[in-house]
Amino acid sequence: MGFNAFDDFMFSFGPIFFFIVFALVIGFFIVVIVKSIGQWSKNNNSxxxxxxxxxxxxxxxxxxxxxxxxxxxxxxxxxxxxxxxxxxxxxxxxxxxxxxxxxxxxxxxxxxxxxxxxxx
CATH class of the missing domain: 2.40.50.660 (OB fold (Dihydrolipoamide Acetyltransferase, E2P))
Structure with missing residues (x-):
């Protein structure tokens, strides 16, 4: 039994897709943290x-x-x-x-x- 074209594509694209989703989630959390720290700092300087x-x-x-x-x-x-x-x-x-x-x-x-x- 061999892989069909779709299985072959998913096997090679799956890790890349997982990495992209992981990077987006981590990026979102970094943006939220940076914005929160910026607002906190702005309030402290007001x-x-x-x-x-x-x-x-x-x-x-x-x-x-x-x-x-x-x-x-x-x-x-x-x-x-x-x-x-x-x-x-x-x-x-x-x-x-x-x-x-x-x-x-x-x-x-x-x-x-x-x-x-x-x-x-």
Whole structure:
């Protein structure tokens, strides 16, 4: 029994295909890590600001949770500052629960990093 043309092709192309997929997956993880480190560094080099703002809206994003896997939830709040600019910042579950749409106060942040909100 010999190989047919398709088996011959797959036998020679299979390792190359596997390497390409492996390289793409590794490349994706490297890009995500580099972008995360860049954002972290940019936040660290940004000034810490405290400005008057109000809470425009809140949202939660949940993923996973099918079958036996657990769900993960990320919480966000959108703030509007006096200039009219809006920014959506990631907040902890505790902060998310304490914020209400329409709250007015002082927003503390550093780049895209939420530091706190003190209601007036």
């Amino acid at each position: 000034p810490r600001l405290t400005v008057p703002a109000h809470v425009v809206t809140k949202r939660a994003h949940t993923s996973g949770g099918s079958g036996d896997s657990s769900a993960s939830t990320w919480y966000y709040a959108t703030f509007q500052v006096e200039s009219g600019d809006r920014m959506e910042l990631s907040v902890s579950a505790k902060e998310y629960g304490m914020l209400a749409e329409g709250d007015i106060g002082m927003l503390a942040f550093q780049g895209t990093r939420y530091l706190g909100f003190e209601r007036k």
